[in-house]
Amino acid sequence: MYYKISKLVFAAAIFPFLISCEEKETQEPQQKPNIIYIMADDHTTQAFGIYGSRLASLNPTPNLDKLAGEGIIFDNCFVNNSICVPSRAAILTGQNSQANGVIDLEGELTADQQYLPKELKKLGYQTAIVGKWHLHAEPSEFDYYKVLPGQGNYFDPDFLVRGEKPWPENVVQTTGHSSDVITDITLDWLKNERDPNKPFFLMHHFKAPHDDFENAPRYDEYLADTFIPEPESMYDNANNGSVGTRGKNDSLTRIIGSSVSSRNLVRNQAMNLYMDSTVYKQYRNPAEISPNEYVKWEMSSDEKKHTSMVYQEYLKRYLRCVKGVDDNVKRLLDYLEEQGLLENTIIIYTGDQGFMLGEHDYIDKRWMYEEAMRMPFFVRYPEKIKAGTRTDAIINNTDFAPTLIEMAGGSAPEYMQGHSFKAILETGKEPEDWQKSTYYRYWMHMAHKHGNPAHFGIRTKQYKLIFFYGRYWVDTDDPNAKWNKESWGNDFSRHTPAAWELYDLSKDPNEMNNVYSDPAYKGVVADLKQQLIELRENLNETDKNYPHIQKVIDEHWNDK
Incomplete structure (x- = not known):
């Protein structure tokens, strides 16, 4: 009798619990993760603590370093074209420059090509972009946007918004430093504009630290008495x-x-x-x-x-802008934590490319050299990503969109050329069949008085092979034809010599010794050239539409 009563009592006690569990499962389905994609302009890997450069001892990014340590850090993330507009187009389309049509700073991304927000909206996401856009056409596929016109101003920036007038006539004026204002706008959207019943995808794009560097006045004394290590x-x-x-x-x-x-x-x-x-x-x-x-x-x-003397001032201005970015990222993270949003939000941080900080006596980007080509990239998402993970798997900016779509529960569309690295994020391991190289192409020959010859190449974990073809982009193979990109801003309209460069990064990580002509690397050169041919064909990045460039390639492909 006691046994029967005990069973009844136990059943009565456990029954409500079972019902509540069932109701909980029914009423609270697994929520999709929010996604915040944070990108700074020209924030290069040298200007972090986590990447161990000569500047790491200055502790330039304590908040970003902490964020990176709570997730996975990529040591081999690369841009496919180290200039603002093409990089941003690659990120949003998952395509290389010839596929999406954006090869230079004039390229625009029309509504039908704004693939990433389109795909995420299909998956139920509310989408928003704040800060630098720089892709000229209206970012109309985002549910919400408040973006800088063109490059935008460091101080008291105007923003373009959706409104009664046609794009880009709806302008909102603001007061303050752009890094602070952009973060203010993002926080306001999170507090007052987002739909709490939907997961959100937010692109938070800083203008800083794009040159010419202008920091908020509160950083004027930052590093004032510090000697900046020089390359x-x-x-x-x-x-x-x-x-x-x-x-x-x-x-x-x-x-x-x-x-x-x-x-x-x-x-x-x-x-x-x-x-x-x-x-x-x-x-x-x-x-x-x-x-x-x-x-x-x-x-x-x-x-x-x-x-x-010049370098010290140059770097201090740059790092003061970086400091403003780092502090504002903390503001954003603090808000997410206060509101209980942090743990279910995938947070990505990157730059739109790298940047030369005096290496080889170069400034700006554009080069295929490591400092300009390498992008900082790390992701925090405790639900799926183990803290303290690091990988040397090769990824590039065309891989971002496919990965975010898959992390959101979808599948990357076939028109995207990039590959999802979701498995690397979640396991920290590189699949055996993962890509072993990445492709690079810079088109804007000698543009904007920066004097960078046009070039393309391939980068593996150990080697980098670059071909400088040194030609303007023209619409005809007539060598006397006027080049068709006067807006590139050159008055030095000349071709430069064609040449090859090869760097053995395992022995020469700073790229100080071009070994292309070294007989010991003859086999390496031949193998990399074959890989380069295949990459260009697979990505539709050949020069079949540019016969004057193809002629130079053919003439110099087998140069010793």
Whole structure:
């Protein structure tokens, strides 16, 4: 009798619990994760603690380093074209430049090509973008947008919004530094605009630290009395480069690659920092450079002292902008934690490309050299990603969209050329069949007085092979035809020599020794060229539509 009563009592006690569990399962289905994609402009891996560069000892990004340590860090994330607009187009389309049609700064991404927000809306997401857009057409496929016009201003920036007038006539004025204002707008959207019944996808894009660097006044004294570690290659570039980037007997070093020092006569950082100098004149016209100035550049002891002075100011301005980004990311994370949103939100942080901070005496980006090509990239999502994970798997910015779509519960559409690395995020392991290389292409030959020759190449974990084809993009194979991109802003309309460069990154991570002509690497060169041919064909990145470029490729493909 006692046994029967006990069973009844137990059943009565457990029955409500079973019902409540059933109701909970019915009423509270698994919620899709929110996604916040944070991107800073020109925030390069050298300007983090987590990537172990010479600047890491300055602790420039304590909040971002903490965020990265709570998730997975990618050491081999690369841009496919190191310039703002093409990079952003690749991120939103999952496609390379020729597939999405955005090869330069003039390219625009029309509504029908804004694939990432389109696909995520199909999966039930509310979508928003705040900050830098820079893709010219209206970001109409986002449910909400408040974006900078073009590059936007550092202080008191205007923003374009959806409104009664046609794009881009609906303008909202703001007050303050852009990094602060962009974060204010994002927080306001999270508090007042988002639908709490839907998962959200938010792109939070800083303008900073794009040059010319302007920090919020509260950072004026940051690093004021600190010596910034300098790259050795700024003073001695050793065997980096080729005739394609230096000219015969280094005769083109005065015009190729905008510089920290006064090496580049057309555009160097001293021009920006010391405009009142009698020695320097802003943006010299290459046509005014006399033939006797095209000589091998050698840095004197006085020039080294001056270059160091310029570099110190240049880097402090840059790092003060980075500091503003880092602090504002903390503001965003603090809000998410306060509102209980942090744990169910996938948080991605990256830059739109890398940036040269004096390495090889270069500033800006555009190069396939490591500092410009490598992107910072890390992801936090405790539900699926183990804290403290790190990987050297190769990914590029066309892989972002497929991955986010799959993390949101969908499948990447076939028109995307990138590949989802969701499995790497969740396991920390690289699948055996994962891509072993990445492709790069820079089109804007000698544009904007930065003096970067057009080039393309392949990067594996150990090697980097670059071909500088040194030609303008024109619509005809007539070598005398006028190039069709006057808006690129050059008055130095000339071709540069074609040349190959090969770097063994396992022995030479700083790319100081071009070993292309070394007989010991003959087999490596042949293998990489074959891989490059296959990559270009698979990605539809050949030059079949540009016969004048293809002619140069054919003539120099087998150069020794």
